[in-house]
Amino acid sequence: MDGYRRFVSKRTSLFRASEIRELLKLTEGRDVISLAGGLPDPRVFDPRLADIAKEIIEKERDHALQYSPTAGVTEFRQTLKDFADSKGIKVTADDEVVVTAGSQEALFLAARVLIDPGDKVIVEEPTYLAAVNVFREHGATFEAIPIDSEGMQTDVLEERLRRMSKDEKKPKLIYLVPTSQNPSGSTMSQERRKHLIELAEEYDLLIIEDDPYSFFTFEPIQVDYLKTLDKSGRVLYMSTFSKILSPGLRVGWVLGPRDLVSYLELSKQTIDLHTSTLSQYIIMEAIKKGIVDATIERARALYKIKRDSMMDALEEYMMDLADWTRPVGGFFTMVYVNGEIDMKALMYEAIEKYGVAYVPGESFFPVSKKKNTMRLNFSYPSPDQIVEGVRRVALLVREKLGK
Ligand SMILES: Cc1ncc(COP(=O)(O)O)c(C=O)c1O
Known part of the structure; x- marks a missing residue:
């Protein structure tokens, strides 16, 4: 891309390539549980x-x-x-x-x-x-x-x-x-x-x-x-x-x-x-x-089960490691790890060593850039994957915090 730098507009230079998206490409075709995306569960799609x-x-x-x-x-x-x-x-x-x-x-x-x-x-x-x-x-x-x-x-x-x-x-x-x-x-x-x-x-x-x-x-x-x-x-x-x-x-x-x-x-x-x-x-x-309206009802029922799986898993594995939000809707929860930790720096290791992906929270904080945070998705993975994914994230965090 740099070979064309001199041609591009000032506005284009404000575009940010997503390093996270690049990292997430590593998950393709591997045995990695992704809590990173934001996709609907295809089971809500109406035939x-x-x-x-x-x-x-x-x-x-x-x-x-x-x-x-x-x-x-x-x-x-x-x-x-x-x-x-x-x-x-x-x-x-x-x-x-x-x-x-x-x-x-x-x-x-x-x-x-x-x-x-x-x-x-x-x-x-x-x-x-x-x-x-x-x-x-x-x-x-x-x-x-x-x-x-x-x-x-x-x-x-x-x-x-x-x-x-x-x-x-x-x-x-x-x-x-x-x-x-x-x-x-x-x-x-x-x-x-x-x-x-x-x-x-x-x-x-x-x-x-x-x-x-x-x-x-x-x-x-x-x-x-x-x-x-x-x-x-x-x-x-x-x-x-x-x-x-x-x-x-x-x-x-x-x-x-x-x-x-x-x-x-x-x-x-x-x-x-x-x-x-x-x-x-x-x-x-x-x-x-x-x-x-039927899709809305399917989404409500399905995502509620998954939200509950995520909440249960966080309680089981991360109680002493982090705080998190309890969403009444949507696709995500935000996890705030207790302690000095940079979740973005740990992404590669999470994928390579622990077989789990999340989105580091830092970029969602345009001013304070909180590094100890991550966004976890529960809409797309199955309840079993959610539980296993959270268990793996907890292992990583526990190891890094020395707990
Ligand atoms: C808060 C919020 N706004 C906007 C969008 C964009 O959605 P779409 O362009 O698919 O309608 C999303 C998608 O995840 C979202 O979470």
């Missing part, structure tokens, strides 16, 4: 999608295989508003939807529209790594607010906002995953959600509510969406069908005030013209036929 795809191509060929509007297929956008409404996400008369190629594109569009080089973005710490990478690529710097089991600590946020209000360049954007967060699994309490909205009002901030996981929590949660609590058009809500139908269809969506969302639509025109028309038709039909 009826085959019939739907066939039927749509037969009956709707003229439309489903055609170009479609940048913001999304008109009927599908209405379906998404109805879907949001049915899940308790407030949709106002001023709101509009843009359909995206997964939430990843939604994040990219939001960053492209909202961030100038040098802008400060407020994030949870830890936070979703791919969002950090997108924001960084657009020149953002980060103000990181710690989270605990009740999500972002809004009292810390308040104090920081007060301090930053004296700066010449004030932050204008907060990004968070309030429910079943990636990577920590924590869910923000109702009280903090309300506090966050108040602070956004007081300090004139926009909020990105990134929400891939709220539809299949393992226990009921008594919280409102930030989008629902919002009274003045400050929340850009985004979600995806990746975890509740299929990531391969690549369909996400953004819901927010029409005037704001129109910028995202404009930005999308020069990226990919529109999201796959066929995928949108398939999902529209899957929603109508109850397949999305």
Whole structure:
């Protein structure tokens, strides 16, 4: 790559190659248990999608295989508003939807529209790594607010906002995953959600509510969406069908005030013209036929069992070595090892010697870079693999801490 360095743009030089992804390539074709990924369990995929795809191509060929509007297929956008409404996400008369190629594109569009080089973005710490990478690529710097089991600590946020209000360049954007967060699994309490909205009002901030996981929590949660609590058009809500139908269809969506969302639509025109028309038709039909809701229920049941396996295994093998979060949903738990340890430096050894892979937590902490952390995935491995994987991680950690 370096031979072409002189040709590449300044922006490209902000891209970060993932060393972790390189390391994880070592796991391919080997007897390594991976707790590193973030894939859905294919058993949640619904075989009826085959019939739907066939039927749509037969009956709707003229439309489903055609170009479609940048913001999304008109009927599908209405379906998404109805879907949001049915899940308790407030949709106002001023709101509009843009359909995206997964939430990843939604994040990219939001960053492209909202961030100038040098802008400060407020994030949870830890936070979703791919969002950090997108924001960084657009020149953002980060103000990181710690989270605990009740999500972002809004009292810390308040104090920081007060301090930053004296700066010449004030932050204008907060990004968070309030429910079943990636990577920590924590869910923000109702009280903090309300506090966050108040602070956004007081300090004139926009909020990105990134929400891939709220539809299949393992226990009921008594919280409102930030989008629902919002009274003045400050929340850009985004979600995806990746975890509740299929990531391969690549369909996400953004819901927010029409005037704001129109910028995202404009930005999308020069990226990919529109999201796959066929995928949108398939999902529209899957929603109508109850397949999305059925997938949600399968995901809830299956991932709950796996979450429990992970929690049990951590208790059995790591009780004296670490603390961890107990997620009410999502795919992950974050482990904080007690003691001086660099989980990133140990990755190679974990794979080579112990036959287990995890994601070192450091990169999820854009400011504090906590080295004693790792993200463990429970959605993809089987319960047996989860238990054995955690046992192996514990062996490694125990050896390094000399316990
Ligand atoms: C918090 C969060 N946001 C966004 C995404 C992107 O999902 P997709 O692009 O598949 O919709 C993910 C995927 O893991 C995620 O965990």
